[in-house]
Amino acid sequence: MRTKLETAARYGAVGVLLANNKAGALPPPLPKGVVSALGPGGEVVVSRTYAPGSVQVVGALSAAALQQLFAGAPADTAQTLAALRAGKPASQALPGRLRAAYRSRYQDVDGYNVVGKMEGSDAKLKNEYVVHSAHLDHLGVGEAINGDSIFNGAHDNATGVASVLEIARAYSRLKVKPRRSVLFVLVTGEEMGLLGSAYFAKFPTVPKAALVADVNTDMPTIIAPLLAVVPLGAVHSSLLQPVEAAAAYLGLAIEADPEPAQHRFIRSDQYSFVVQGIPALHLKYGNKTADGQNNLSEQVQKWRVLTYHKPQDNFDGGTFDWDAGRKYAQLNFLIGYQVAQAAARPTWNPGDFFGARFGK
Known part of the structure; x- marks a missing residue:
């Protein structure tokens, strides 16, 4: 998860959607909240579920929703996944638009090594x-x-x-x-x-x-x-x-x-x-x-x-x-x-x- 988020943030993504490509499968599980350790200045210094930078929203899609997202794209999901398995880049522009909203709650917890x-x-x-x-x-x-x-x-x-x-x-x-x-x-x-x-x-x-x-x-x-x-x-x-x-x-x-x-x-x-x-x-x-x-x-x-x-x-x-x-x-x-x-x-x-x- 951390590697995916950090990679997305490095390339300027504002959100990350995780999808399960197996037909009939449920969306992949997401972390139960974002948990990070803060440095002396209050900044995030380590996290497995948060990538400092541009990523603001993380969500999950079912296989059916993934197919809808790729509707009308130059390459469908089968072609895209085949390219990824072969180690080839498969980035492409998707024709649709996505609107997302979220609410959050913040809590400080002290922990000790x-x-x-x-x-x-x-x-x-x-x-x-x-x-x-x-x-x-x-x-x-x-x-x-x-x-x-x-x-x-x-x-x-x-x-x-x-x-x-x-x-x-x-x-x-x-x-x-x-x-x-x-x-x-x-x-x-x-x-x-x-x-x-x-x-x-x-x-x-x-x-x-x-x-x-x-x-x-x-x-x-x-x-x-x-x-x-x-x-x-x-x-x-x-x-x-x-x-x-x-x-x-x-x-x-x-x-x-x-x-x-x-x-x-x-x-x-x-x-x-x-x-x-x-x-x-x-x-x-x-x-x-x-x-x-x-x-x-x-x-x-x-x-x-x-x-x-x-x-x-x-x-x-x-x-x-x-x-x-x-x-x-x-x-x-x-x-x-x-x-x-x-x-x-x-x-x-x-x-x-x-x-x-x-x-x-």
């Missing part, structure tokens, strides 16, 4: 930082589901915050601290569009150029034994090497993302660091199971239907595998520790999309 720092032991490298991050917000109080209206967020993301706290405790017990310094960053506003992490990555409490990597922890989903992991984003940079070493040490297999269509790498706080050119990753469960069926994703998907983003994501009556949680925290710690000890900072892989787009 919590940042801890452990100084490194190397006289030079201590001025560079490895980040361990997790988001501390959830959904608050909402419409009741099965008689409960409090969205506790036990898995999403209390387990992630607890993991970062355990990682911090492990670092604190080292007799010799790693060469680089480490930041423990618990961010707000993830559920509102990665706002807290986007703000921190853009305006960190240390020089931005000193941030070398982010190891993010979001909803580990510790509901079964941890036998394999999916290191989302690691394949884009040299971070894959410490992931492989740590996983081998703990006897964990590494798997490819079983849900590539979910685009999970760009949906959590690690992506805020990526946008600032900082290599990052997010560790999720793999599909391996002790019985050899290797179908854990099916169990996770069933859990999501019943629990994810619902009041039922609760500690009381919830499903937790504490040994898996311990191993997950160990894995994240070992990855971050290796990066903090390495002589060279992580780098984007040659020709990588994210590195080419943001790493410069």
Whole structure:
């Protein structure tokens, strides 16, 4: 959404209409309001749903309405979509006119990131930082589901915050601290569009150029034994090497993302660091199971239907595998520790999309 709005604003659009081109399909869902973080001067500094500039209205169209909008145009929707799929520009003037009106309500809300720092032991490298991050917000109080209206967020993301706290405790017990310094960053506003992490990555409490990597922890989903992991984003940079070493040490297999269509790498706080050119990753469960069926994703998907983003994501009556949680925290710690000890900072892989787009 943000990329679409920013592109439209850059070319002077006064509005953006999002359309679903599948026949009979409903219009695509729109954000529930525009949520942004403001800078000291009151200006928008980070947002996933607002592009500073010319875009004033965002709306959604059904496939039928899209066809009406293209009526009488030089190219119809089929020709336009075919050109876009082929990577060719398909801009054209539409003969119709559109009038839109909107009403808005504005509300200020204060939110806080919590940042801890452990100084490194190397006289030079201590001025560079490895980040361990997790988001501390959830959904608050909402419409009741099965008689409960409090969205506790036990898995999403209390387990992630607890993991970062355990990682911090492990670092604190080292007799010799790693060469680089480490930041423990618990961010707000993830559920509102990665706002807290986007703000921190853009305006960190240390020089931005000193941030070398982010190891993010979001909803580990510790509901079964941890036998394999999916290191989302690691394949884009040299971070894959410490992931492989740590996983081998703990006897964990590494798997490819079983849900590539979910685009999970760009949906959590690690992506805020990526946008600032900082290599990052997010560790999720793999599909391996002790019985050899290797179908854990099916169990996770069933859990999501019943629990994810619902009041039922609760500690009381919830499903937790504490040994898996311990191993997950160990894995994240070992990855971050290796990066903090390495002589060279992580780098984007040659020709990588994210590195080419943001790493410069």
